[in-house]
Amino acid sequence: MGKIELKQVTKRFGDAEVIPPLDLTIHDGEFTVFVGPSGCGKSTLLRLIAGLEDITSGHIEIDGKDATTLVPAKRGLAMVFQSYALYPHMSVRKNIAFPLKMAKMDLAEIDRRVEGAASVLNLTAYLDRRPGQLSGGQRQRVAIGRAIVREPSAFLFDEPLSNLDAALRVGMRMEISELHKKLDTTMIYVTHDQVEAMTMADKIVVLQAGVIEQVGSPLELYRAPRNTFVAGFIGSPKMNLLTGPEADKHNAHTIGIRPEHIDVVQSDGVWQGTVGVAEHLGSDTFFHIHNTGLAETLTVRAIGDISLRHGDTIHLSPRMDEFHRFDKAGLRIA
Amino acid sequence: MATKASRSAARMMMAPAVILLLGWMLIPLVLTLFFSFKKFLPLRGDRWENGLEWVGFENYVRFVSSSAFWPSVITTLIIVGGVLVITVCLGILLAMLLDQPMWGQGIVRILVIAPFFVMPTVSALVWKNMFMDANNGLFSHLWRLFGAEPVSWLSEASLPSIILIVSWQWLPFATLILLTAIQSLDSEQLEAAEMDGASPLARFGHIVLPHLSRAVTIVILIQTIFLLSVFAEIFVTTGGAFGSRTLTYLIFQRVLESQNVGLGSAGGVYAIILANIVAIFLMRIVGKNLDT
Numbered sequence: 001m002g003k004i005e006l007k008q009v010t011k012r013f014g015d016a017e018v019i020p021p022l023d024l025t026i027h028d029g030e031f032t033v034f035v036g037p038s039g040c041g042k043s044t045l046l047r048l049i050a051g052l053e054d055i056t057s058g059h060i061e062i063d064g065k066d067a068t069t070l071v072p073a074k075r076g077l078a079m080v081f082q083s084y085a086l087y088p089h090m091s092v093r094k095n096i097a098f099p100l101k102m103a104k105m106d107l108a109e110i111d112r113r114v115e116g117a118a119s120v121l122n123l124t125a126y127l128d129r130r131p132g133q134l135s136g137g138q139r140q141r142v143a144i145g146r147a148i149v150r151e152p153s154a155f156l157f158d159e160p161l162s163n164l165d166a167a168l169r170v171g172m173r174m175e176i177s178e179l180h181k182k183l184d185t186t187m188i189y190v191t192h193d194q195v196e197a198m199t200m201a202d203k204i205v206v207l208q209a210g211v212i213e214q215v216g217s218p219l220e221l222y223r224a225p226r227n228t229f230v231a232g233f234i235g236s237p238k239m240n241l242l243t244g245p246e247a248d249k250h251n252a253h254t255i256g257i258r259p260e261h262i263d264v265v266q267s268d269g270v271w272q273g274t275v276g277v278a279e280h281l282g283s284d285t286f287f288h289i290h291n292t293g294l295a296e297t298l299t300v301r302a303i304g305d306i307s308l309r310h311g312d313t314i315h316l317s318p319r320m321d322e323f324h325r326f327d328k329a330g331l332r333i334a
Numbered sequence: 335m336a337t338k339a340s341r342s343a344a345r346m347m348m349a350p351a352v353i354l355l356l357g358w359m360l361i362p363l364v365l366t367l368f369f370s371f372k373k374f375l376p377l378r379g380d381r382w383e384n385g386l387e388w389v390g391f392e393n394y395v396r397f398v399s400s401s402a403f404w405p406s407v408i409t410t411l412i413i414v415g416g417v418l419v420i421t422v423c424l425g426i427l428l429a430m431l432l433d434q435p436m437w438g439q440g441i442v443r444i445l446v447i448a449p450f451f452v453m454p455t456v457s458a459l460v461w462k463n464m465f466m467d468a469n470n471g472l473f474s475h476l477w478r479l480f481g482a483e484p485v486s487w488l489s490e491a492s493l494p495s496i497i498l499i500v501s502w503q504w505l506p507f508a509t510l511i512l513l514t515a516i517q518s519l520d521s522e523q524l525e526a527a528e529m530d531g532a533s534p535l536a537r538f539g540h541i542v543l544p545h546l547s548r549a550v551t552i553v554i555l556i557q558t559i560f561l562l563s564v565f566a567e568i569f570v571t572t573g574g575a576f577g578s579r580t581l582t583y584l585i586f587q588r589v590l591e592s593q594n595v596g597l598g599s600a601g602g603v604y605a606i607i608l609a610n611i612v613a614i615f616l617m618r619i620v621g622k623n624l625d626t
C-alpha cells in the first residue's frame with residue numbers, strides 16, 4: 001500500500017507560483033526520485049505530499065483516498081529531513097520510539113519495534129546516546145529508524161545525504177536502496193544530485209521551476225531526454241549541446257552528444273581542438289576542449305589514461321548514431 | 335589560548351579587570367563583616383575615630399531573635415518565588431505569541447520590552463497611584479463597574495500587589511530571552527514531531543519546553559539575583575508595612591531608620607547566606623540544564 005496521486009496540484013506563496021498545475025502518479029512500492037536544480041520546488045512538492053504545507057488547489061490521493069485536507073500524522077507517511085530533525089534532548093531510543101509513543105502503542109511493542117529498527121540500521125550499540133554524540137551517518141540512520149518504526153505506507157526523503165561527506169554518501173545511498181528492497185515500500189526521494197537520482201531511482205521526475213520536465217526510468221532519461229534541459233541535467237559529465245552550422249547539418253536547432261560518445265582518434269577526426277583542462281582519473285580521462293568552432297568548450301570522456309596534456313591538439317570523432325536532436329523550442333525531435 | 339606565551343599574555347590583560355572586580359566586591363564585604371561584630375550606633379555617639387566596641391556575635395543573635403526576622407525571610411522567598419513563576423510562565427506564553435508571524439510585529443515587540451526601561455521607582459509609583467489606588471485607581475473603577483467593592487490593594491493584598499508590580503517589570507526580560515530561545519528552535523524538529531503524530535500540546539511538552547530549559551534556567555538564575563534585593567518597589571508602595579517587609583528592607587530599616595549599623599551589617603551577612611542557599615538550591619534543581 002502506498003500509491004500517491006497528485007491531480008492538478010498547485011502551490012503559491014503569496015504572488016509567487018512555485019508549483020504550477022501538476023499531475024503525477026507514484027505507484028505502490030516504487031522508488032521515485034525528484035531531481036532538479038536548487039530552488040525548483042522539490043522540497044515544496046514533498047512537503048505538499050507530507051501535508052506540512054497546504055496546497056493552493058488540486059487534490060492529493062493516497063491509496064485511492066482523498067488526503068488533500070488530512071493532517072500530516074493521518075496520512076501514514078514518514079519523512080526524513082535534510083537536517084535529520086532529531087530531538088536533541090532525547091536518547092536515540094526515545095527518538096525512535098517517539099512516533100510510537102505518540103500513537104499510544106503499548107510499551108512492549110514499542111521496545112520490540114525499536115530494537116528491530118536498531119538492529120536493521122546497526123544502531124543497537126548507540127541506543128542510549130544522545131544525537132549530539134553521534135556522527136553524521138549515525139544521525140541519518142536514527143532519522144531513518146524513526147521513520148521505519150511507524151511502518152508507513154510511504155517514505156519521504158528530503159536531500160537526506162547532502163550533509164554527509166562523499167564516502168559516507170555512497171555508503172548511505174546503498175543502504176537506502178537496500179532498505180527499499182527489503183521493505184518494498186514506496187519511497188519518494190528528493191535530491192539535486194543527478195548521480196543519486198540515476199543510481200537509486202526506479203522512476204525519476206525531473207523538475208524545473210515547479211514544472212515536470214520528464215518522468216521515466218534512469219535509462220529512459222539517459223537515452224531519450226525529452227528536451228534540452230533534461231539532456232543537460234541527466235548524465236555526468238554534462239551532455240554537449242551544440243547550435244549553429246553543426247546542428248543545421250542534422251536538420252535540428254540544437255544537437256546533443258554525450259562526452260562518452262565522442263571518441264579520441266589519432267588523426268583525421270571529424271572535429272579537432274586544443275585541450276584545456278584534462279582530468280585524469282585513471283579509469284577515465286575528461287577533456288575540456290577549446291577552439292573546436294562548435295561551442296565554448298566541448299567535454300569528452302575517454303576510457304583509460306590518455307596522455308594528452310594542456311594545449312595539445314586533439315582529434316575527435318563523434319558516434320553519428322548517438323546524436324540527440326532538438327527543435328527550436330528545445331523539444332526532442334524523434 | 336594555545337601557547338604558554340599567549341596564556342600569560344591573557345592573564346596579564348585580564349589582571350586589571352580581575353583586581354578591580356575583586357576590590358569592588360571584597361572591600362564592601364570586608365567592611366560589612368567588620369561592622370557586624372561592632373556596636374555602631376552613630377546617633378548615640380559611636381564614632382569610627384573613637385574606636386568601635388567589639389561585641390562578638392551579639393548583633394547576629396539580636397538580628398535573628400527579632401520577631402521580624404523569619405517573617406522577612408519568608409516574605410522574600412514568596413516575592414522571589416511568585417515573580418519567578420509568573421515571569422517564566424507568562425514569558426513562555428508571550429514568547430510563543432511573539433514568535434508567530436503577525437501584523438505590526440516590530441511595534442508589538444518594542445511595546446512588550448518597554449516596561450524593562452521604566453525605572454523601578456517610577457513603575458511602582460505608576461502602579462500605586464494609577465492602578466491600585468483604592469479611590470481613584472483604574473482597578474477600583476473596574477471593580478465598581480462590575481458592582482464590586484474596590485480593594486485597597488496595597489494594604490489588603492500587599493504581597494500579591496508587589497509581586498504583580500515586580501513581575502510586570504521583569505516579564506520583558508524573561509520574554510526577550512525566551513523569545514530568542516524559541517527562535518533558535520529548528521522548525522524541522524516541530525514538523526518532524528507533527529509528522530510523528532504529536533498533538534500541539536505534545537509538541538510543546540516534548541519539543542519546545544525541553545528546548546527552552548536552558549533559557550529558563552538562565553532567566554531564573556539572573557532574576558533571582560536581582561529579585562532577592564528588590565527594594566524600591568516596597569519602599570514606594572507599602573514602606574514595608576502590611577507584611578511586605580523583605581530581608582533587604584529589614585536591613586534598610588535597621589541601618590537607616592534605627593541607625594544601627596552593626597545590627598544592619600549582621601543582617602547583610604544573613605542576606606548573603608540566604609542568597610547562597612537559594613543559589614545552591616537553584617543550581618541543584620535547574621543548573622544541570624546548563625551542562626548538557
Ligand SMILES: Nc1ncnc2c1ncn2[C@@H]1O[C@H](COP(=O)(O)OP(=O)(O)O)[C@@H](O)[C@H]1O
Pocket residue numbers: 013018036037038039040041042043044045
Ligand atoms: N515558505 C515559503 N515562503 C515563500 N517562498 C517559499 C517558501 N518555501 C519555498 N519558497 C520558494 O519556493 C521555491 C522552491 O523552494 P524549494 O521547494 O525549497 O526548492 P528546492 O527544494 O527544490 O531547492 C523557492 O524559490 C523558494 O524561494
Ligand SMILES: [Mg+2]
Pocket residue numbers: 042043044159
Ligand atoms: Mg530543498
